[in-house]
Amino acid sequence: MEDSKKIIIVGAGLCGSLLALRLVQRGFKVELFEKRPDMRRKELDAGRSINLALSSRGLWALDRVGLKDRVLETCIPMKGRLVHPIDGDAFLSPYSGRADDHINSVSRPGLNALLLDVAELNDDIQIRFECSVQKVNLEQARVEGFDHKNNCSFSSQGAIVIGTDGAGSVVRRTLMARTPELLFNYSQDFLRHGYKELSILPDSNGGFKIAKNALHIWPRGHFMIIALPNLDASFTLTMFHPYESEIGFNNLKTKEQLKAFFEKYYADLLPYIPHYQEEYFSNPVGNLGTIKCYPWQAYGKCLIMGDASHAIVPFYGQGMNASFEDVREFDELMDVHGDDWDKLFTSFQDKRHKNTNAIADLAIDNFYEMRDRVDDIDFKEKRKLEMHLEQNYKEYYSKYSMVTFRPELPYEKAMILGRKQDEILLNMVRDKSQVVNVDRVLTKIKELHENMRNEI
Ligand SMILES: Cc1cc2nc3c(=O)[nH]c(=O)nc-3n(C[C@H](O)[C@H](O)[C@H](O)COP(=O)(O)OP(=O)(O)OC[C@H]3O[C@@H](n4cnc5c(N)ncnc54)[C@H](O)[C@@H]3O)c2cc1C
Structure with missing residues (x-):
């Protein structure tokens, strides 16, 4: 040319x-x-x-x-995070209180x-x-x-x-x-964590082995695995782990170490990934x-x-x-x-x-939120409030919703308003001296929106 x-x-x-x-x-x-x-x-x-x-x-x-x-047409809608705590039952944390909001795999x-x-x-x-x-x-x-x-x-x-x-x-x-x-x-700032991909294959009938329309998370404090669905009924899993420490990529070197580690931290996931050893040892670790x-x-x-x-x-x-x-x-x-x-x-x-x-x-x-806090009690309370506000006050969008579902709002504005909203909600949830009152929360959020009317 x-x-x-x-x-x-x-x-x-x-x-x-x-x-x-x-x-x-x-x-x-x-x-x-x-x-x-x-x-x-x-x-x-x-x-x-x-x-x-x-x-x-x-x-x-x-x-x-x-x-x-x-x-x-080639996407799978994901309605929320399906959280698999290390102890306790899995639960769905929807991405938004608005029924149609979802992300796509x-x-x-x-x-x-x-x-x-x-x-x-x-x-x-x-x-x-x-x-x-x-x-x-x-x-x-x-x-x-x-x-x-x-x-x-x-x-x-x-x-x-x-x-x-x-x-x-x-x-x-x-x-x-x-x-x-x-x-x-x-x-340039590297995390001290890397990532490695594994997979959940379809079941013997070609169906999904775990819930299809969600982004799955196994949060484990300093590390986690997530899974997104594929059209062929498989899931791509991504392990986000530190390089160092006893559970780090640099130290999980033998089949025995890996088995003991998965049995301890991801016992609920193991039945779905019989081939995890093979994938773990053949797939590369990427930097973040x-x-x-x-x-x-x-x-x-x-x-x-x-x-x-x-x-x-x-x-x-x-x-x-x-x-x-x-x-x-x-x-x-x-x-x-x-x-x-x-x-x-x-x-x-x-x-x-x-x-x-x-x-x-x-x-x-x-x-930090995904690996440490999605199964934390205060965080769950805050998410409930966010859902309530999104369902009952049409001007309210959580920080996540502003970033993900409001493309007309620049990221910087979503960050500034979202952080202020988070502060209000978290302070209320953490204040154990009184029961959280949704009307009081709504009043505070409306005040914030009024004060920031010219900034956002
Ligand atoms: C684990 C992981 C999960 C992610 N998940 C998501 C997600 O869920 N949603 C989301 O929005 N984003 C996600 N991302 C981010 C997303 O992958 C990137 O932001 C996106 O790929 C950026 O696109 P790009 O075209 O700028 O760069 P790239 O996708 O990196 O493409 C760059 C291209 O340039 C080519 N190239 C490089 N150097 C040269 C050269 N010298 N000459 C010629 N060609 C060259 C490369 O081969 C490559 O094809 C994820 C990233 C990672 C690592």
Whole structure:
């Protein structure tokens, strides 16, 4: 593709594929580089079924490219967290007091493949798989790299380069290498926890072994397992565990240690996962971290988005949703700035980065909530109050609901109001000197909303 007006995108993951599709729909030419083989032709990730929670922010962006309904057909709705305490009965904690609110379990490779299939229907896109971008010339919007399929180097020049190359982004590192000039700020915070995927297979009749329409959690204090359903009636389990300590990934090394550990902490799960040893020892452990940086653009020629500019931990189920929201907001700003790239990039990064910083912080908060507090008595009381308020006061949305079900509300605003609401509710629940009175709670929440009317 030899067009000086073309847009180069680095990384054909979820964000890059959606962005490429939207840009060709808008009439641009796109050259999309992806270092991995074409996922539609070669099975990646050792055949594991990996799924994600898709919610309203992601769906809004998919609507923009006309794919919302097609994607929803491939999803399994999840109405709440089905919590499996170590002692006691499992219980459902709905995500919201509003009957229709739910999140959706979607296959990551399935969604990615659909975006690529639809983008490729357009002649203006060229997708170059197995092409790893290694260098970016920021001023000239030129990329260089290695084509592993044809065993040769490549270079390509466009009007602009957009890096959607994920948390380890080469494009971001190029911006970082120009720190003195760009005043590039960067922070990276790894959790001392990693993750590993296991699975629950369908039962002998091809049905679901545990409740289908829920996100299951086995909270165990400093660690947990979660499970999301797949269309083939399996579940993908994700173990979130520390690396260190006696139950850490680094120390659970033998079959005997693993068996003793699962029997002690996940006895209720064991009957569903007879093959857990095999999966545990063959599946890799992934890192979990938060990356924040600024600026996201240079010279109106190069921009980063998606995980490349804001990688977050997965505990709010918002990484992909936020990356899709990037594409929607970028698209809306194109209506204002057209291809005045400098203005477009600057307004995009300034609008987005405070919001992606907010969801990064909320995702860390949720890590502690999911593993430590979902089965805590005060937390359960607070959830009951939230349900009551959502059912009886139409202006009330819990922090979770604002993030997950109100895509028109920026993450930062959801965080500010949500934290204030949480403080009121938790103080009431923790005050053991008096019985919680829902009318008093409602009055306090209404006062807060009144006081914050101009801020949110
Ligand atoms: C365990 C886990 C669970 C998660 N669950 C959820 C969830 O439930 N809901 C949710 O919304 N989010 C979730 N996320 C987050 C979500 O996966 C990411 O936010 C999302 O994948 C980001 O998309 P992206 O396209 O920006 O980056 P990526 O998906 O990482 O894609 C980047 C692409 O760029 C390619 N690439 C990288 N470097 C180069 C290069 N030099 N040249 C060419 N190509 C390159 C990569 O091969 C890849 O295809 C989860 C994340 C994890 C780790």
